[in-house]
Amino acid sequence: MSVTAPAGFEAAGVAAGLKSTGKPDVAVVVNRGPRKVGAAVFTSNRAKANPIIWSQQAVADRIVEAVVLNSGGxxxxxxxxxxQTTHQTAEKAAELLGVSAGDVLICSTGLIGTGDETFRQRVLSGTEQAIAALSADGGDAAAQAIMTTDTVAKTAVISRDGWTIGGMAKGAGMLAPGLATMLVVITTDAVLEPLQADEVLRRATGQTFDRLDSDGCMSTNDQVTLLANGASGVVPDLDDFAAALTELSQELAVKLQGDAEGASHDITIEVQHAVSEQDAVEVGRSVARNNLFKAAIFGNDPNWGRVLAAIGTTNAQFDPYDVDVWMNGVRVCTxxxxxRPREEVDLTPRATHLVIDLKVGDSTATVLTNDLTHDYVHENSAYAS
Amino acid sequence: MSVTAPAGFEAAGVAAGLKSTGKPDVAVVVNRGPRKVGAAVFTSNRAKANPIIWSQQAVADRIVEAVVLNSGGxxxxxxxxxxQTTHQTAEKAAELLGVSAGDVLICSTGLIGTGDETFRQRVLSGTEQAIAALSADGGDAAAQAIMTTDTVAKTAVISRDGWTIGGMAKGAGMLAPGLATMLVVITTDAVLEPLQADEVLRRATGQTFDRLDSDGCMSTNDQVTLLANGASGVVPDLDDFAAALTELSQELAVKLQGDAEGASHDITIEVQHAVSEQDAVEVGRSVARNNLFKAAIFGNDPNWGRVLAAIGTTNAQFDPYDVDVWMNGVRVCTxxxxxRPREEVDLTPRATHLVIDLKVGDSTATVLTNDLTHDYVHENSAYAS
Known part of the structure; x- marks a missing residue:
């Protein structure tokens, strides 16, 4: 059910010819109210796509009526x-929905540099088709339409005491902090004030999507949007809601990790006993970005020396000569x-668990990444063609 | 002739059984004087190998009699x-050479975590063999003995007005700033004061080895050593000497780049019109570390969008929407x-030239890197085995 699981949302996904395969490529998600609360977080890349520049302005008043998303460019x-294409898309959606263009967010994904007249016409006609096809069952179709190199649509739903959160995500590469090449739309029928929506969204993404670092590459188009309409009439406990939103976001983040381009291992890097959460994240991220470590995991080689070489480049507090490293339950470095001998480590399962015990504090953080594989190189060496 | 090209140096390379292939794996370079000036720069990785910890202390007085280097661990x-193994190696060399152990530097390269009793015995016997084999023609043998995954020995020689500089380098992966997994020994018979040697070495490495970033991974064992004995009796103009040392270092750096593990392209990233050299290096390095860009170059795909997405993650001063990008002479982004259409760019040659014009200042810097290939992944996925 995806984004249409909560009451009061409609969605659709249609094929507008942006993808050469003819698969669905334009999605629309509409909030039917009564409240039109919206919050969004964006890529921190200074090179921002036109939809990011538009949406950052459009969400500033925390009122969002609809989100139009396209793949294929x-x-x-x-x-x-x-x-202008982005602006016209918002105008077109607003006109058809009877709302203000300034309350329509736009998201795009695909090849950078793609955005000619043909692209514009197809996005506009796709927006029109999708709005004509809107339905309370359209969540799955919308999730299909935002896929690029994704092999599966990613959706999640959580229901609690009278309210529901639904979400969809796309992303299969260029997954890095400050979000990834991910587009995410999350909807809820809980009653949230605008500032609350903003706060819980930042809290949840900081713990989840921001700690997924598949290949260290930060996208120009990332956007995670939360729409809240209060249709359930239930005012949730804010901490309960934040916890549920974090759980749903983590479920989507894990699905993104599991579908990362060419990956053969999903690596969970758990950093323990850091002096701060920030230190733990810095240490985890340094390993997540180390090509030599990632290639070793692809080869099922428990090369813990590369873990230590990676964390030695950070500024985090710890003594490199008093660190323990565990791989899939075996302590390979004390x-x-x-x-323990490296032969005891079985790295053949896709799920790979690395524990780095810094032994200097009480903070912990987990960073998710993938291995570096032949298929990753292959998929990304011919993306434009 | 490598490190024995200048007068007053002897070297040797022998096989001590550290490499399973039976190839040479221990090298010694000895300064026969009259001066025993030495300077060295080391990896900035906090995870430092034992030879680094030893050599940092040993070079502090800027007197160096000899360098013992091993591959295979x-x-x-x-x-x-x-x-203790490192310490015993320095003691053994000192005893046989009749010098102080505190004036012997040690360098090791190979798999992290390798250093057991067998390793110790082989390094010690290799040191003994190499010292017995020292000769004024031994430079090439020494260059052979420090190779790991290198496919060719890397040496360079420059002669000027009465003085000569010779160098050898090893390194074929884990090439990143603050040096790479490189061991370099440079010798000269010019007359240099200790502080001058230190200054010119730092100036040269900062412009050359520190701007080679093959795979973003920083080693635990990097060391570049300069030995100066004054045997020529010639006091060089310091700027002339620094220029020659930089030229020789760049020649070795380019040879390291050209032999990087699995690479099919040598990429020169030239950043123009930055407000500072530091900004230019930061921008160049961000591209050198972007896996998506590097995979695209492997696929001969002039994907300039990935260049902009990479530089957008930096803090350097520039406007992402006023940057020009050239690939192999074709301006693909203005x-x-x-x-110009991407079809005009021919990326089939191994030499790849990327120009990024930031249009905000007068500073320029060039960073060297390689593409991300199937062979890189393959070579690094089974290094331990």
Missing amino acids: ANCFTGAFGF EGGPD | ANCFTGAFGF EGGPD
């Missing part, structure tokens, strides 16, 4: 013409020296 | 036993938008 670095 | 994260 990022509309990034396409100049003034590209920005106090910065060899422990 | 990094002696990193091998605990107190490993440090003012942040598409320019």
Whole structure:
């Protein structure tokens, strides 16, 4: 059910010819109210696509009526013409929905530099088709339409005491902090005030999507949007709601990790006993971005020396000669020296669990990444063609 | 001739059984004087191998008699036993050469965690063999003995007005800033004062080895050493000497780039018109570390969008929407938008030239990197085996 699981939302996904495969490529999600609360977080890349520039302004008043999303073209670095395309898309959706264009967010994904006249016409006609097809059952179709190199649509739903959260996500590469090449729309029928929506969204993404670092590459188009309409009439406990939103976001993040381009291992990097959560994240991310470590995991090689070489580049507090490292339950390094023989580590399962015990504090953080594989190189060496 | 090209240096390379292939794996370079000036720069990784910890102390007085180098084991994260191995190696060399152990530098390269009793015995016997084999023609043999996954020995020689500089380098992966997994020994018969040697070495490495970033991974064992004996009796103009040392270092750096593990392209990233050299290096390095860009170059795909997405993650001063990008002489992006069609770019040659014009200042810097290939993944997925 995806984004249409909560009451008061409609969605659709249609094929507008943006994808050469003819698969669905334009999605629309509409909030039917009564409240039109919206919050969004965006890529921190300074190179931002036109839809990001538009949506950052549009969400500033925290009122969002609808989100229009397309795959098959990022509309990034396409100049003034590209920005006009985004603007016209919002105008078209607003006109058909009877709302203000300034309350319509736009998301695009695909190749950077794509955004010509043909692209514009197809996005506009796709928006029109999708709005004509809106339905309270359209969540799954919308989730299909935002896929690029994704092999499966990613959706999640959580229901609690009278309210529901639904979400859809796309992303299969360029997954890095400050979000990834991910587009996420999350809906809820809980009653949230605008500032509350903003706060819980930032809290949830900071713990989940921001800690997914598949390949260290940050996208120009990332956006995670939360729409809240209060249709359930239930005012949730804010901490309960934040916990549920974090759980749903983590479920989507894990699905993104599991579908990362060419990956053969999903690696969970758990950093323990850091002096701060920030230190733990920095240490985890340094490993998540180390190509040598990631290639070793692809080869089922428990090369813990590469873990230590990676974390040695950070500024986090710890003694490199008093660190323990565990791989899939086997302690391969104790106090910065060899422990159990590497032969005891079985890295053949896709799920890979790395524990780094810094032994200096009480903070913990987990970063998710993938291995570096032949298929990753292959998929990304010919993306444009 | 490598490190024995300048007068007053002897070297040797021997096989001590550290490499399973039976190839040479221990090298010694000895300064026969009259001066025994030495300077060295080391990895900035906090995870440092035992030879680094030893050599940092040994070089502090800027007197160096000899350097002992081994491949076939990094002696990193091998605990107190490993440090004793390094210490014993320096003692053994000092005893045989009739010098102080505190004037012998040690370098090791190979798998992290390797440094057991067998390793120790082989390094010690290799040191003995190599010292017995020292000769004024031994430079090439020494260059052979420090190779790991290198496919060719890397040496360079420059002669000027009465003085000569010779160098050898090893490194074929884990090439990143603050040096790479490189061991470099440079010798000269010019007359240099200790502080001058230190200054020119830092100036040269900062412009050359520190701007080689093959795979973003920083080693635990990197060391670049300069030995100066004044045997020529010539006091060089310091700027002339620094220029020659930089030229020789760049020649070795380019040879390291050209032999990087699995690479099919040598990429020169030239950042123009930055407000500072530091900004230019930061921008260049962000591209050098972007896996998506590097995979695209492997696929001969002039995907300039990935260049902009990479530089957008930096803090350097520039407007992402007023940047020009050239690939192999074709301007593919002007003012942040598409320019010449990508079909005009021929990326089939191994030498790849990327120009990024930031248009905000007068500073320029060049960073060297390689593409991300199937062979890189393959070579690094089974390194331990």
